[in-house]
Amino acid sequence: MKVSLLQLDIAFGNPKVNYAAAERAIRLAAQGRPDCILLPELWTTGYDLKRLDEMADPGGKAATAFIGGLAKEYGINIIAGSTAWQREEGVTNTMFAADRKGVPAFEYSKLHLFRLMDEHMYLRPGASKGLFSLDGTPCAGVICYDIRFPEWIRAHMVSGAEVLFVSAEWPLPRLAHWRALLVSRAIENQCYVVACNRAGSDPANVFAGHSMIIDPWGETVCEAGEGEEIVSGELDLAKVREARGQIPVFTDRRPEMYK
Numbered sequence: 001m002k003v004s005l006l007q008l009d010i011a012f013g014n015p016k017v018n019y020a021a022a023e024r025a026i027r028l029a030a031q032g033r034p035d036c037i038l039l040p041e042l043w044t045t046g047y048d049l050k051r052l053d054e055m056a057d058p059g060g061k062a063a064t065a066f067i068g069g070l071a072k073e074y075g076i077n078i079i080a081g082s083t084a085w086q087r088e089e090g091v092t093n094t095m096f097a098a099d100r101k102g103v104p105a106f107e108y109s110k111l112h113l114f115r116l117m118d119e120h121m122y123l124r125p126g127a128s129k130g131l132f133s134l135d136g137t138p139c140a141g142v143i144c145y146d147i148r149f150p151e152w153i154r155a156h157m158v159s160g161a162e163v164l165f166v167s168a169e170w171p172l173p174r175l176a177h178w179r180a181l182l183v184s185r186a187i188e189n190q191c192y193v194v195a196c197n198r199a200g201s202d203p204a205n206v207f208a209g210h211s212m213i214i215d216p217w218g219e220t221v222c223e224a225g226e227g228e229e230i231v232s233g234e235l236d237l238a239k240v241r242e243a244r245g246q247i248p249v250f251t252d253r254r255p256e257m258y259k
Contacts, residue, residue, distance in 0.1 A: 001137065001163075001235040004034040005211040007224045009200030010169075013048030015055060019066065029230050030074040036134060039081030040198040040211075041144050041167040042093060047202055049122040056086035060094055064104055072102025077134055081167035081196060082110065082143050090124040095141045095167055097132065106132035110143040111152065117205075119145075131159055137237060144168035147181045147195075150188065157189040158250065162240040166195035172226070175208040186214040190243040190250075192221075192235050199228045216243035 006025045011017040022043055029037050044063060045055050057063050060083065067080040082095040092109040099105045109126030113119035130141040140156035140163070147153065147166055156164070164185060170178045178197065186193040193214040198207045209226035213233040222233035244250060 001036065001135070001237065002032075002034040002232060003036045003038060003194050003213065003235060004029040004032060004230055004232040005194070005196040005213070005224065006037060006039050007197060007199050007209055007211045007227075007229045007231065008040055008043055009228045010040070010043055010046040010198050010202075012046045012202045013051055013055065015044045018044045018046075023066075023070065025230060026070050026074075026078065029232075030070075030076055032232055034076060034232060036077040036079060038079045038165055038194060038196040039167065040196045041082045041169045042084065043081045043198070044083045046198075047117060047169060047205070049118060052084045052091050052122055053086075056084040056091045058086045060085040060096060060107070064096060064098065067096070068098040068102035068104065071098035071100060075100045077105070079141060079165050079167075085109070087124070091122065092124050092126060093119070093143060094126075095130065095143055095165075097134075097141070100135075105134070106130070106141070108141050108143070110146065112145045112149055114145040129156055129159070131156055131161060134163070137162055139163040139165060141165040141167070144170060147185055150185065153185050153189060157191060158253075161191065162237060163192045163194060163235065164189070166193065168195065168197045169205075170197045170208050172206045172208040175210060178208055178210060179212075182212065182214050183218045186216060187218040188249070190216045190247070191240055192216060192237075194233075194235070199226060216240050
C-alpha cells in the first residue's frame with residue numbers, strides 16, 4: 001500500500017484558499033499513483049477556533065463532496081484529515097474519508113479536546129471509535145492530541161486495526177513528543193502509524209511538520225521536513241503479521257488486571 005501525506009501550510013480562517021491549495025496538492029500527489037492520500041487536521045480553517053461557528057461546514061457536506069469528487073476522479077482513497085463540521089450539538093473536529101469510487105468510507109470526531117489550545121471552548125467531543133476498512137485492510141483514524149492516550153489507540157488495535165492514520169496540527173516546540181509518541185504507538189501496537197502534520201504558522205503557533213510513516217518495528221519509512229511537502233511511503237502489511245506473530249503482545253495481554 002502506497003500512501004502520500006500532504007503536509008500543507010494552512011491559511012488561517014480562509015477556507016477558499018485552503019480548498020484551492022488542497023486540490024492542487026491532491027492532484028499533484030495523484031500523479032504518483034498512491035493507494036491513499038492523507039491530509040492534516042482542520043485543513044480548511046486552521047485553528048481559527050473563535051470563528052469556527054461561522055465557517056463550520058453543515059454536516060460536512062461541502063468537504064465530503066469535494067473530497068469524494070477527487071477520490072472518484074483519480075480512483076484513490078482519500079483520508080481527508082479533519083474539518084470543522086456544524087452539527088445540532090455544536091461544532092466537531094471530524095476526520096473523514098472517501099474510497100476509490102468517491103463513496104464516504106467513515107467519519108470520526110476527535111474524542112480528546114486539547115485544552116491548551118482552547119478546543120474545549122469551541123468544539124464538541126466525539127463519541128465513537130475511528131475504525132474503518134481501506135481496500136480490505138482494517139484501519140483506524142485519530143486526531144492529534146488523541147495520540148497521547150495509548151488506551152484509546154489500543155481500543156482500536158484490539159479490534160483488529162493494522163494501520164493507524166493520524167492527522168494533526170502539532171506545534172514545533174513539542175516536535176520531540178510528536179516523534180516519540182508516534183514511534184511508541186507503532187511499537188506497542190505492532191502496527192503502521194501514518195501521520196500527517198501541518199506546516200507553517202498561525203497567529204499563535206508555529207507548527208512542526210515532520211509528517212511520517214512508522215513501521216510496526218518502530219522504524220521510520222519516510223519523514224518530511226518542516227515546510228510544505230508531499231511525502232510518500234510504502235506499507236508492507238505483512239510486517240504487521242510478522243511483528244504480532246514474533247512478539248505476541250495481543251495474546252499475552254491481561255486486560256482483567258488493567259482496571
